[in-house]
Amino acid sequence: MLTLSTPGAAVLLTRLAVRARTVGFRNFCGDDYITVLVLLCYIGDAVTVDRTYFLGTNVDFSQEQLKAMTPKEVHNIVIGSKLELLAWYSYTLLIWALKCCMLFFFGRLTSGLSIQTYVRWLTVGIVASYIAVFLTISCGCFPIQKNWQVIPDPGFQCTVSSGQFKSPQCNADTDPVQTTDFVRDSAYQHLY
Amino acid sequence: MLWNLEVSRGRKFSLSLLLFPGVFVIAAAVVRVVMSLQASPSAVNINRWGVRETLAGIIAVNIPILRPMLRRSFWRRGAMTTDRSKTPDASATFGSRRTPRGWTLSSNSAHVRSYDPERQGNVAFRDKSRVVIEMTDHTSECSSNPSQRRSDSEEFIIQRPQGPSRHDPIAGNNGVLVETTFGNTVEYQHEDFRPVVPRGLGQEDLNYVRSVSHNN
Numbered sequence: 001m002l003t004l005s006t007p008g009a010a011v012l013l014t015r016l017a018v019r020a021r022t023v024g025f026r027n028f029c030g031d032d033y034i035t036v037l038v039l040l041c042y043i044g045d046a047v048t049v050d051r052t053y054f055l056g057t058n059v060d061f062s063q064e065q066l067k068a069m070t071p072k073e074v075h076n077i078v079i080g081s082k083l084e085l086l087a088w089y090s091y092t093l094l095i096w097a098l099k100c101c102m103l104f105f106f107g108r109l110t111s112g113l114s115i116q117t118y119v120r121w122l123t124v125g126i127v128a129s130y131i132a133v134f135l136t137i138s139c140g141c142f143p144i145q146k147n148w149q150v151i152p153d154p155g156f157q158c159t160v161s162s163g164q165f166k167s168p169q170c171n172a173d174t175d176p177v178q179t180t181d182f183v184r185d186s187a188y189q190h191l192y
Numbered sequence: 193m194l195w196n197l198e199v200s201r202g203r204k205f206s207l208s209l210l211l212f213p214g215v216f217v218i219a220a221a222v223v224r225v226v227m228s229l230q231a232s233p234s235a236v237n238i239n240r241w242g243v244r245e246t247l248a249g250i251i252a253v254n255i256p257i258l259r260p261m262l263r264r265s266f267w268r269r270g271a272m273t274t275d276r277s278k279t280p281d282a283s284a285t286f287g288s289r290r291t292p293r294g295w296t297l298s299s300n301s302a303h304v305r306s307y308d309p310e311r312q313g314n315v316a317f318r319d320k321s322r323v324v325i326e327m328t329d330h331t332s333e334c335s336s337n338p339s340q341r342r343s344d345s346e347e348f349i350i351q352r353p354q355g356p357s358r359h360d361p362i363a364g365n366n367g368v369l370v371e372t373t374f375g376n377t378v379e380y381q382h383e384d385f386r387p388v389v390p391r392g393l394g395q396e397d398l399n400y401v402r403s404v405s406h407n408n
Binding site: 004005008009011012013014015018019021022029035038042045046049052053056057059080088091094095098101105122 | 234235236238239242243244245246247248250251253254256257258260261266
């Protein structure tokens with residue numbers, strides 16, 4: 001998984017370098033600062049995902065398997081589950097930060113055009129969807145300690161992945177909008 | 193939508209290539225949902241698709257920003273300039289300088305004002321009138337602070353071709369000079385490019401300005 005992470009970090013760093021070269025640090029826009037946030041989230045995501053791979057989570061095992069485990073192994077799974085929850089937060093923050101980057105970029109492309117109002121509405125939608133996603137992760141399983149409960153089985157809502165299936169769904173909802181916006185934007189022609 | 197863009201076929205192809213990671217992100221998200229809902233979900237598989245998704249997302253978002261790397265001046269020392277070697281020769285028609293590629297003489301958001309060399313900033317049109325058009329690199333400059341852009345602007349002066357003029361509100365004028373600056377007083381509307389016409393500036397001048405900006 002770390003091999004997958006390296007090219008992503010490379011792309012982000014290259015982007016920052018390119019922006020520093022073309023506009024200079026002093027003229028950095030919102031999306032450049034958010035890129036730093038993206039990078040942090042990306043590193044956080046890589047680390048947590050990598051750890052959960054070795055520790056295991058409460059998603060992966062049946063109760064029979066768990067009962068056969070030593071307390072040490074169960075403890076590892078508890079830590080793994082906590083990290084998995086953390087990974088959910090960093091993952092969603094990362095995706096939505098990327099959307100934000102895109103919004104800044106669109107905003108720049110459409111500055112002065114009437115489509116810019118479209119970008120503003122998109123901003124509202126994306127902020128709203130992030131709040132929704134954040135609440136889904138936070139409140140999907142209550143109380144929150146159950147997220148890393150291993151024995152007894154915390155239930156479907158709390159085995160970390162299942163409770164939050166709505167977040168990628170929200171994500172899939174807003175992404176096509178952004179992608180089509182990308183094409184629709186006639187200003188894009190000036191780029192290429 | 194992509195096929196309706198008025199660009200060459202090669203460009204359409206590369207555009208769709210650029211947009212592909214975006215599609216992949218959506219697909220990965222859907223796969224992730226399905227994985228999460230399966231009878232025996234595995235955190236490893238879910239995370240695996242998540243990481244793929246984020247990677248594709250990062251690439252999709254950042255690729256347009258990396259575009260200047262393809263310009264020669266990016267790798268040269270000194271201040272970065274736009275590569276002018278590829279621009280169509282506009283100087284023959286439009287006077288002293290060319291429009292650099294990647295910059296738009298913003299036909300869509302052009303801010304035009306009359307400019308009096310004698311009395312700077314005077315809006316009234318005099319004998320030696322100029323049309324001042326904002327030229328913005330929309331791809332790299334922040335849009336939030338127009339005053340900040342001023343320092344980064346490139347001056348860009350175009351002379352109106354000599355010749356008899358059908359409708360010349362500025363009689364005896366040598367020609368309209370178009371230059372970039374980021375100060376502006378009159379705003380153009382996007383849809384029909386019909387601005388609040390400054391006094392002394394006729395429709396013909398606007399048409400001319402429009403043709404200039406569309407030729408880029």
